[in-house]
Amino acid sequence: MTFVKRALQVHPSCPGAIRLGIGLCRYKLGQLGKARQAFQRALQLDPENVEALVALAVMDLQANEAAGIRKGMEKMQRAFEIYPYCAMALNYLANHFFFTGQHFLVEQLTETALAVTNHGPTKSHSYYNLARSYHSKGDYEKAGLYYMASVKEINKPHEFIFPYYGFFVVSIQDSYNVSFVICSTASCPPPPPPQIITWVSGTGLGQVQLKLGDFRSALTNFEKVLEIYPDNCETLKALGHIYVQLGQIEKAQELLRKAAKIDPRDAQVAFIDLGELLISSDTGAALDAFKTARTLLKKAGEEVPIEVLNNIGVIHFEKGEFEHFVLCVFFWVMEFVYLSLTPDSFDVLVVQSAHQSFKDALGDGIWLTLLDSKTKTYVIDASASMLQFKDMQLFHRFENDGNHVELPWNKVTVLFNLARLLEQIHDTVAASVLYRLILFKVDYVDAYLRLAAIAKARNNLQLSIELVNEALKVNGKYPNALSMLGDLELKNDDWVKAKETFRAASDATDGKDSYATLSLLNIHLICLVGFGKGNWNYFAALRNEKRAPKLEATHLEKAKELYTRDDKSQSGSGSGKAKPGLDFAMATQVIVQHTSNLYAANGAGVVLAEKGQFDVSKDLFTQVQEAASGSVFVQMPDVWINLAHVYFAQGNFALAMKMYQNCLRKFYYNTDAQILLYLARTHYEAEQWQDCKKSLLRAIHLAPSNYTLRFDAGVAMQKFSASTLQKTRRTADEVRSTVAELENAVRVFSHLSAASNLHLHGFDEKKINTHVEYCKHLLDAAKIHREAAEREEQQNRQRQEAARQAALAEEARRKAEEQKKYLEQWRSSTPASKRRERSENDDDEVGHSEKRRRKGGKRRKKDKSSRSHYETEYAEADMMDYREEPEDEDASMNYREPIGQMNDQDDDVEENANDRLAAAGLEDSDVDDEMAPSITAARRRQALSESDDDEPFERQLRDNTDELQDSDGELRENDHKSNGGAALDDD
Template sequence: MGEPSHRSIEIPLHSGDEVIEVSLDQLPDGQEVLAILQQENCPLHIWVTLALEYYRQDKEKDFVEILKSACNEINNQRQQPQTSGQRAQENDQMRCLDTLAAYYVKRGHREKAKDKKREYFTQATLLYTHADKILMYDLNHLLGRAYICLLEGDKMDQAEQQFNFVLNQMQNNIPALLGRACIAFNKKDYRQALNLYKRALKYSPENSAGIRVGLANAFAKLSKLEKAELSFNRAIEIDSKCVGALVGLAILELNMKTPDSIKHGVIKLSRAYQHDPQNPMVLNHLANHFFFKKDYQRVRQLAMHALNYTENEAMRAESCYHLARAYHAERDYEEAFRYYYQATHLAPEKFVLPLFGLGQMYLQREDTTNASDCFEKILKIHPNDHESMKILASIYAESNDLDKRDKAKEFLKKVTQHDTHDIDSWIQLAEILEGVDLQGSLDAYMTASRLIREFHGKDTPMEMLNNMGSLHYRLNNNEESRKCFEKGISYAEQAREVEPAYANSILVTMRYNLARVCEASFEFDKAETLYKEILREHPKYVDCVLRLGCMARDRGQIYSASDWFKDALEINHNSPDAWTMIGNLHAAKQEWRPGQKKFERILHNPSTANDSYALISLGNIWLQTLYMPTRDKEREKRHQARALQVYKVVLKNDNRNIWAANGVGCVLAHKGYLNEARDIFAQVREATADMADVWLNIAHIYVEQKQYIPAVQMYENCLKKFYKYNNVEVLTYLARALVKGNRLHEAHNALLNARRVAPHDLTLMFNVALVQQKLAQEILKDENSTLTSVLKAIDQLRIAQKTFTWLGEHGDPHRLDLSQAAQEAQQCSDLLSQSTYHEIRARKKDEEEQLVRRKQDEERRKLREKQVQEEEERRRLEDERRRMEREKRQEFVERTKNLLTAAESEGTSGKGQRSTGGGSRKRPKHEGEEEFINDTTDLIPNTEKQQKKRVRKSNDNDDKRDRKSSKKRKVTVRSESDNENDETVKRKKKSGGHKKRSSRMTTNDDEVSQDNEEQLSEVEQDDNASDEEEKSKRKSVSKKPTHRSKRPSKTSHRQSESSGRYKSKATISSSDDESDNEPSRPTIQSADDQEEEEEEEEEEEEDDEVEKAEVARDEDNNGGSPAAEDEQEEEEQEEEDEAAEDNEQEQAPEDLVVSDED
């Protein structure tokens, strides 16, 4: 078993090789050791080693003395020449200086007195500065300087630079890592702080309780609470007395807010208090715990100890806050205010709880300005703090500043949006909106009422029903208002049993409001009954008396209303409302001086000396006197000044009073500052659109500026917008503008409408007479005036004269200038004396005009007779012409029918002879052939002949057309319909087998051709019927075996209809009977082609004869004039051209259906 180790240090003697051994376990007196060290001139490392041993044994005084003496030795060594062991000596000097500086830093950090703290830090700074001269970049030296910068708080960037330099030199330097982590944590870079703590823990896993506390704090800031708890527990395992770990665990468990966690948290705080009873953080948390246990005395003790044991301002602010809360809870508002105020000065920017308490203290002192400042500061840091919003809204709601009221409205809207179930906020929002947004306020009240029913299962409070009913009343919802008041009255009657005094007071209010609703609903009897019932129970209820007086006033019972208002004065002799009502009665009767006395009576009372209504009414009276007829200019200026002064007083008290601003504009207008007055009126109109006075004033300005059209429009718009009846005052203004705009008739009508409302108004009578005079004068001066208008003007002038005469004798001198009325009467008399001349002139002019009118009427009568005769003659001639046309048309139809009948009979007889082999027809050259034609050889000669004929005719027609186009004819032109009718008749005759052309008639009248066309359509209908018979026969023939011939047919059948021309197939009859049975239809017989050509020539000759007959008839009609002959030649040429075209169409090849049977 070995002996126990003996720690000692040897101090070499300067005289020889001997040493003095000093036992470290039993250190001698410090002064003795210091004397030996100084006498023997020992190396500096022995000084530092002995000093540290004294420090470890809590002999700090000897530690400081030894190091101070060592520092003096350093100064002596610096003055001596350098030796070979210079490097080791510098290291000892740096160690000595840095150790003493570190001690001063530690003492300064623990020191509570600011002066002493600053002294320690200054001494440390001097030592570090001295060491910089020896070896500036020593790592331990740099760490010491970094920590003093870190502890001073305002040199964190310098400390960071020092730590970074050390870490660049040595990456695993634990103090540098911890210092750098501390700086990152304070800069809220928790992730970097966590990494640095991890690195420090990696390099120094032993004795790492402090590192793990820092690690846990970083985890907690990163919301990794489980890892933070593990780190705190590990720190406690390493060091059971680690106060920081115990406090951290306690805070984590207290924040869980469960009974068990709170209990465990308090236990850990108690353990920490046992280990370090002076730890301010532990004391503050314990004070907070005992506050919720309502042990306010212990709270004050713990918080006071924490306040005394720390110089950290954040800790001290928290201690002051706990003290203030304790005093606040005990209603010691003076002490609470003092500590709240102190906490706000010590607290960091984001610690706003002291501001909240201080704001409450200001409210308790009714200092709303400072209170609002406190809560506004809170909202700057936490803009979504709804509790501060609610308190600020309550403060701003009582303010007269509209901007603040708007802010209050915004705050409450945010609160209600965040928490839609906050009933108090809804009610407060409704109260704020009552003056600016009636519907919004009502909606807020209804929401609060619904929440009360849903979440509390209670009925709507009667106070809320009263407010809702009032809002409905202001919104003109009288029925809904009645329901609210009636329901509230029923609730109040039920509440009488519980709180009779309060229930009776609110019951009276709601009954009064119900009477107002009845009054607004024109139920005056019911309203009067309710008012009187309230007066029986509460005889001094002044408002009911005033309302009864107002009802009497509205019924026109002025004296009865005055009695009611005097009764109100008996109840309250200083009632401003009663005096105001009496003053308004005098003003309505234009009794300005008595009204002035009543309003001055209100202003003489000190409690109502600044009554805005009375001041404005008094100013209006001074302003109204300016309209009274007077010639005293000084008096006008004096009254203007008084009115302006009164309005200024009102604006000084309330700069948003629109009635006062309107009055200022009126005074400026009277003084002639029209533009300035108009600007004021425009601003008032922008502020409110429901003020009729400002509309009238703007119109007055237009009149003064001679802008009569916009003035009239303003007056008319004012009547439509604000008055549902004819307002006498506005109509008078309108008439004035119309008179100035020279619209006298409209002005007269406007004044007559006003007189219907107020027939006894003397001013109105004067104005009507004046307009009548001006209108009559204008009519009489106009030389173009009619006799009726002149006589009417004379009558109006007589009426105006009588009116002016009566007003001059019986008028009110206070309202009218009687001398002016007499002058106007004399002027009317003068005009009447001149009216005889105007009447004679008008009569003469009227007679002349009547004579002219009679002449004009006679001329118009004769003209109408002439026109009637001409019309009758024209009708007679038209009837005669139509009769002649009908006769000619009938004659033409008869002739046409005769020609068609003869042609058909001849064609029938010719066919019968050919079918039986008889007759003297020409035969072709090959007359021996009696059978069917089997080839086209016989058709060739005829075909060539026809082609040459067509060519010759075509050339002739072209020459004739050229000549005809150069001529200028002046004869009657036949219509195209006549030509078409003629062509139709020709084709009818050809299709019937006769090939005869119908004769045509020409007439000088164009309508003859139209009648011809109508009659020819009847012939076409007969042909259509025969065409149907032919189709039926074709069907029967087509059933037999047929073959087609390639030889083209020389004969074609055409039929003219309304829709066009149609080609029919030619059939070869199989027997003679079939041809006999169809005389009206064309058939190709089994004869030779030469015989057919002869028949065609015969038919052409017949057609020529018919045309000659028509030409002869036309010559008879035209009188045989050369012009008629030219016309006849041209018509003949046109007929030949048309015939040539028809022949070309007829010679088109057709398919022939040939029967195989003989």
């Protein structure tokens, strides 16, 4: 480069060739602008310079704007006219003609090109062009040959990447294993239905044979090869493919696994291939294959990129079949890719590479500009932002600015997929731009629907409905659109309309669209709930079905009818209402078969639970949950909730709480106030008032305008206080916190009552007021309790002090006594010894009788024992003394107590001390319990006479419990209302 530059400095007028050299250098370095300058300069110097012309043309083409392409082609043609044997130009021209469909010209041009060049990549390109030409003409045999030839010419597969017009070629490590991704351009007329992309992989020849449908002969061919080269990966893989095509999937897997063992580097590819092939027939197995590929990749420590992104970008599908399913499957694969890889956080790498692959597939175009900064210079008027997602102004303005907005129809699908991916990674803004771009050019129903879905997710229902209506204008019977419209109408509380819409959707698919059917069913349930609101809750509404008013009965009839219809179409998974037991068995059978049946099974579980068959429904839910968590496509938080509900109903609060918490965390980023409410209710039933309160406060924080939650929080606090006050034993601290809690409750309720004046919520003012009143009373009582408790505490403290003193006194006295006893004993022992001395003396004296001696001995014995007794006693007393110093005064006072036998007296002292302690309420709880209520009762009475209310407190207490039950009911009612909601959400 520097050399060339220097040369240029020395000879500024040197021939164009050097400029050309500079241009090429710049081009390779990626400095496109400068390269272009250099080429142009070269052309100026030598207008006949073919290379420069071609290079410029290539650059124009790669810029890939329609104008650029036209210019590029013109240049190419000029180059061709100047020098008809420039292989490069020939190839590009051929390429062009391929797209315009002039296959004859393609063949001629490429053949010429082949004749004139020896350059590998160029030749390969030519062969490739030829192959494509034949391929699209359906001449698979020739196509196969040329693919082979093309592949042979490639030394470095990386050089062979042509990101034009959706034809992108991904090279995978092995030069034999170049996979061509080809849009099956032949059959789809614009405007296109979701376009099917075929991934032709593996060696061209085998693939072509496969294409030809001549599986048997292909099989024999490959098997022959395998005999000779039993370890040939390629052959193994090809055979695997053939077995897949023949439906012998197990055999295919076996072969591929073998291939994987031989060449682990290649294995992922093999499995990805397998997955691709399986998608059309068996999605489950396809996913397994993908998973294997993924693990293999991980094991190999390789990056994930191209293979997986191919999965994302491309799906092998027999053309024409299941058109509208293609996209579904596509989304599944996409979701699979990042959900299964790292369930919690997206695998950034994969997403990025997928993103890149789509971009590659798209090539250059307006979308790139749109995705980059340019769009952002257009300010959308906020008042018009209602129409944010319908806004086409952007593109009009863009066109007015001189940019040509062009969207080749065969790129629509890829663009759509890219947008879908962007949406999945939460780049909704960019996604919506792309969808709008699609819609700007094509009436593409799914793009409308996606936009509608985005709007719906953002709660912009009006716009969403408009968009769905647009979609319906394009295709009035598109079931997805109808279903969505129904959904939206439901959200808008427009049940009647929604019902009709769902019916239309259901009819449009001859009842095969289970979503619509289920939704229709749900509407009936909603209606039931709606009318059931008059009753005390949802469950009651369902249970009372037979006695229910006419309207409900009709809805129920319809619901039943729908269930049975559902039954027929889906092996009866939803018909729990009619025969729960039988249905259960059937439902479990079909659960795993199809995702929509999961929902149906879930619904069946709900019905069972409502019927009170908790065990059965629990089993059902557990199975659904397992199935759902096993599948990466299905996100079913509802089944978790339902399971939790069942646990709750069965009184297994701990498990229920766990379920709710997991569900919240797993599916809702902890943002669902409703589940928090369930959680709070579980805490409530489990009498964990503080947890209940905390959960409710969290819920309030999440849903500030939900006054019901405040009400419930108030109730929880009230209940907490009441329960503490009803406790037989409580500390002053407890009572104090109770008072604080009650004050809060009063505040909450009076707030609610004030707010109800402003008509902010639908509560009965009277009800709140009763709560306020009750809480106030409770508060008054509690305050007294608090005072009492505090007083009691104080007294306790005093008593404790007194008791301690008493104990001390006792000690002192005892010590004094001990001393006295000791003294006494000492005194008594002294005469004994004297006597002994005497007796000894007697012994000495010959004249003493034996009797006397014996007596003396006895006495001495006794003395001994008593002495030892005293000694131990004394030691004990000493030990105690060691702790506390005797107080003389007390000791002297206690001295007055009668002292009888030594041992007896000792016991008495202990008993006395105990009594005193007990009286002080220190040790014995029974005594305390007996005393405390009497005190409080007395004070209560006193308090009542003080309070304005004349009603006896006992009655209030009873009222209070009634009230509490009432509020329980309220909480439950709220719960069940929402429960109904959850059940609706279920499907």
